[in-house]
Amino acid sequence: MRTRDEGSAVAEFAATAGVLALLFAAVLQLAVVQHVRATAVDCAGAGARLGALAGSSPELGAQRARELLSDSLSPRYAADVSASVLAAAGAPVVEVRVRAPLPLLGLLGPARVLEVRGHAAVEGAA
Secondary structure, eight states, X not given: XXXXXXXXXXXXXXHHHHHHHHHHHHHHHHHHHHHHHHHHHHHXXXXXXXXXSTTOOHHHHHHHHHHHHHHHTOGGGGSEEEEEEEEETTEEEEEEEEEEOOOSBTTBOXXXXXEEEEEEEOTTOO
């Protein structure tokens, strides 16, 4: 004698497998976004530290940030990098700003949406 529940496990799995796959993909994409942001912040900070060294310039810091972004992520992420010297609380500070694409599908996404900044105090400034 057959019961009415036979085969229902297969149907339940088919109904939930798609939702679980989408949830997994969303969590994975969130991890990619966080990785890209953390990498961009690190590259901006490293560029600012180089640009703040005695005998260096903010432009060298921006160039270093571009090199690190190109090597770490993609040259597309290094397209919009700028550096300037700011006066924060009376002390000069080098700021490197990175505007990069926000990865919405893999590493693809709208350009210049993700903006991060790195700061470093200028060496030898009193």
